[in-house]
Amino acid sequence: MDSVDIRSRWLDFFESKNSLKLSHTVVPSASLIASDPNLLLVNAGMVPFKPFFLGEVKPPYQRATSVQKCVRTLDIDEVGKTTRHASFFQMCGNFSFGDYFKEGAIALAWELLTKSISDGGYGFSEDKLWVTVYEDDDEAANIWQKQVGVPKNRIQRRGMADNFWSMGVPGPCGPCSEIYFDRGSAYGKEGGPIADEDRYLEIWNLVFMQNIRGDGGDKNSFPIVGELPAKNIDTGLGLERTAALLQGVENIYEIDTTKMVLDKASALTKVKYGKDEKSDVALRVVADHARTAMMLIGDGVTPGNEGRGYVLRRMMRRTIRNMRLLGSQDLVIGELIKSSIKAMGPQYPDLISGSERILAIAQAEEETFTQTLKSGTSIFDLAATQLKSEKSKSLSADTAFKLHDTYGFPFDLTLEMAREQGLGVDEVGFRKLMNEQRDRAKADAKAKKSGHTDLTEYRAIVDKSGTSKFVGYENISAEATITGVLVDGKSVAEANIGAEIEITLDRTPFYAEGGGQLADGGKIQLSNGAVIQVEDVQSPLPGLIVHRGSVVSGVVKSGAPVVADIDLERRLAISRAHTATHMVHKAFREALGETATQAGSENAPGRFRFDFPSTSAVPISVLNDVESRVNELLIADLQVHAQVMSQDAAKAMGAIALFGEKYGDQVRVVSVGDWAKELCGGTHVARSGQLGLVKLLSESSIGAGVRRVEALVGHDAYQYLAREHVLLNSLTEIIKGARADELPQRISELVEKMKSMEKELSAVRSAKALAATSQIANKAKKVRDINLIVEQLESEIAVDDMRSIAINLREKVKSGVVVLSTINSGKPLLVAAVSPEAIKLGIKAGDLIKIGSATLGGGGGGKDDFAQGGGVDVLAISKALTEITKLIEGKVN
Known part of the structure; x- marks a missing residue:
């Protein structure tokens, strides 16, 4: 069972629980770039639902299911060395927000795992499954034993560290129940998960979120201060681990989506997987990291020296270096990324459509790092050889710093290479040199x-x-x-x-x-x-x-x-911008408090930007107040003057000193009237009225907890408002009879009206196509005992309507195959419906959609009897239908 099938079975299972009134809303995977300011990247399936569990936002549904992209880097050094660690993985989850609880979660999990493959399940043998529960969770243990029928000897109890979940901070928490698969005696000793977690592999964790955690403690012991008013369910099944078991391979590196990349690395280096442990570890690192890097770039991360950009850069550099260790001296990242896109594209078609951008970013990073790697490795090898000849066991701080500062060699890579050689590194000395370097950075x-x-x-x-x-x-x-x-x-x-x-x-x-x-x-x-x-x-x-x-x-x-x-004109324009920055800085501190201290700025001719700490976006009302406050003080025409004094005197008069800046004993204080006082060595106007006008353009995030305001000043601000006025007049001309202040409402009404008309038009087209099903059915082509319909319908038919039309046609022609295409929102769409008789001949809807979507430059999938997909190339629809027809005829004949 390939990964695409595992994914679709999960979503289909939970979405289709109508008979039990447990149908779940399918929620698409969120981006790996976490919206949570406390996270660099999404590292768990529940992250997008965190506001619901915390009670910050009311969930729009009671039940949900998703397959979430995740990246974890805490165990990055273990990737490849063990067969369980991976930096990128997909977490299949089902969630209940105050709806079903332990009994429902356990029943659903057992049903999906043990239901036969032909019935849409995963087909796990019941006698191979073990479960664990929290040590005093008798309720869960009884459900497993008495209602599900798991023998008591295969239900094990574990402590808080293993079977009690929390986010590590005060908030929701609760006991867990984990499901394990016994891989057999060849993988370890008997005794269940508590005896050997290599033999007994965890595949599903059910979290029963019912308690409230207090402050303090660690993962083995923390205070439980109460019960949640509404009990929730958060579960997670590792898609990659499940794939390893269902595909009958040894580990997660050998499943379809990872092995494709590993095989490409093997082909590029001519090193066969399975040759020896050292080369196997390197190949596994390459396969994991290349796929992770591709997914990160796909979600908008670019290589950098901080935050998630550094995570990506580190992944790529480890990939490139391991390819070098395997013997490849060529530029390889492009081929590895292409294989990664091919592997994951069927699940995430946007990777295919964005492949050009992804490749460009990856290849540019490789070209930059190649030279760094070449020079840095040579320096390191010479140093390591000398150390061994001197019988020394630690690389000096000076050498590590030289590698980092002169050659751009990442310190974590130096640590990794040193460990491989059995050497240590003077980390304390290195950190000291780094701190000294920061003092010289400017x-x-x-x-x-x-x-x-x-x-x-x-x-x-x-x-x-x-x-x-x-x-x-x-x-x-x-x-x-x-x-x-x-x-x-x-x-x-x-x-x-x-x-x-x-x-x-x-x-x-x-x-x-x-x-x-x-x-x-x-x-x-x-x-x-x-x-x-x-x-x-x-x-x-x-x-x-x-x-x-x-x-x-x-x-x-x-x-x-x-x-x-x-250049006087340039100087005056820059000075106006600098004085405006001081005034905006002071106004933000008045509006938001003293935490809104400048964290960076740029004063250019006629424009400026101002950065400041904030955990959330600044409300528009606050931005308007700041802009209004500054412009009122321009009209007041305050005197701007500078004084040189001691730091103590500057502090005594309330002058602002910027964090991170260094000042001498004597400082220059620039004051705008008696209002804004700030330590500054820049140039300024003589009076605030000389600024003319300040207009805030935008406010946005530039990193975790940092916001940026961009603005115009003086003539540039006037020109901007003049253009806005012309645009406003043009709109009032176009929308007859509307005053300027009525434009937002009138435009919103027009947009809604247009959307409604588009829906009506789509409904008419769908109804027309549905009404014509008898006529389309008469066009069915007989291929042996199979009725074949391959048709392109009118454009802009909704996806759900395409599904209904295809299924309706399949019922009309009985033993048959129906493949339909349309153009929706400018992109080609394909659906396929296959009867049981055709499935027995080897014709599967998912296979048809895969080949058709690939021809269209996209992807898709589904079950054997129904599947859907699409792409980006509308000109290739005819070719896609031809390829599908050939595949069907090949199966039948």
Whole structure:
């Protein structure tokens, strides 16, 4: 039984429980990107339903079922070494929100597991199944023994650590009952799950959520402070583990969806699976991680150095490295991702439609990491060899840091490689060096942005001529002397026209990028007529200001006198943005409290962005209040002034200091009237009225617990509102008789009306197609004893109606096969209905849909008697129907 079938049987079983009035609502898998701010990724099937269990949101249904994509990385180092750990898995779940409880959950689980395959079940032998219950849960034990009929000797009791579930924090919790499959004496000793969990493999966990957990304790003991007002059910069956048992393979790495990737890795490396344990572990890591990486990229994660981006990057790097260990030196990630898409596409068709994007992201990451891996591995191997010759057992912090800082080699990979060599790593020393590096991060970033110049070149300038005096608060132009000229990172005596240069001056009005404010632009002119167009300004060393640009005329010589002129229009636009940022910052702290402290900003000409901590989106009403408050103070035309004082004095006057920023003993405080006071080294306007107007554009999340507001200021804000006004007038012209304030309601009414008309039109088309079933049935083609109907119907027929039409036709033609197609929402749709007589000949609806959907560039599946699918290529419908017809005729003939 393949994974697609296991998945569809699960959903069909719970959805079809109408006779017992236990029909479950099928809920599609949520994205792996968790909406829960406490989670990087969805790691359990119940995560999307967590608000219902916590009582935060009323569930829209009493019963639900899903097959949820999950990623767990806590045991990433165990992946491949054991046959039970996987980073990506699918959790089949059924959930009850105050509806059925223990008796219903246990009965449903036993029915699905033991029902015959022909009747839609999984066909597990009853005498192979064992169950565990919480140590004092007599109710569950009695249901298993007296109502289900499980012998008492196959019901085992376990403690809180194994059979009591909670989220690890105060909230809902309850006892569990787990179902295990006995794989036989070849896999371990007798005695049930408490004796050997390799032989007795857990496949289903039933959580009876009935209690409330208090604070404190650990997984072995925590306080139970009460009963939930409504009892809930949360169950989870591991699809991959179930597949391993039903497919008769040794472990989860050998099931259909993982083995396909493993086989591809084996073919690429020419290393046969089963050769030896070391290569088997590497192949299993590749198969697991490549599939996980593909699923993460499919859900919108991109490789990065933080959060879920780092999880993805680590997965990909482990995949690439293990392929190298297996002997492949080629770029392989593309082929592995293609195999992963092929394996999982039938269950998640969006992987197929998004394959181009997924491949592009994966291949770009591999190309970047390949060089990192090559250089880093060489350095590590040399260090490991030297350590062994010196009979030392630990890699130094300096070596680990050099691998990380110089070669971009991940520290966790260094730890992993060291373990493989039987070596340790000075982790404490490494962390210390990392902390020191963070203190230098800003200067390092600026140095790189200034042309990758070695810092020693800058130090030589400072040693010879001193630092640069910034005179830009008072002046937009200044006479100065060139103290250094650099080309390609090296000091030179002169530079000619066309040269990209860096230049330092003894004094300058140019503001170097810092504190969220972008750098000034402008020109530097020499008395000999030479001109430098300044594009960027940085401060790679304290007190040294480096101007980066190009020589547009003449010859630039070190030591020459110059006149430095900033671009005044750019400076004023940036200054307006910076002052606006201070004001918005203060207004948010008033509205949301002092926790809304700036966590980052960028002040650009005419626009700015402001980041701040918040666990949830800021209500529109608050955004409106902040915008209104700031603009009222623009009208008040408050004086903006700066003062230099001690830090203690700044604190005493209530000035805001930004978290993470470093300040000297003397600080510069910028005040907007007596209202907003903030430590800042940037440039600002003289009065708040010079901002003109501030318009907040958007508020969004940029990471866990961090929000970003983007806004316009001055002329840019005016132009934006002017465009909005023109658009508003255009809409009032289009929607005759509507005032501007009536537009939202009128447009909403029109949209609803259009939706209603589309539904009516779809219903008419469906009714027309259904009415024509007799006519379509007359077109049935006789192939031996099978009546065959393969037809393309009118467009925009709903999926449910297509199902009804197909089943209706199958009943009309009796022994037959019905395959119908239509175009719905611009995409091709296929359904297939097959009679019992045709199924006996080997014609299965799921097989027909698979080949048809693949031709359409999509996927699908279902049961033997009915299946549905689709794709993206509407031009391939005719070809898809032809391929399906060939398959049917091949089976019959």
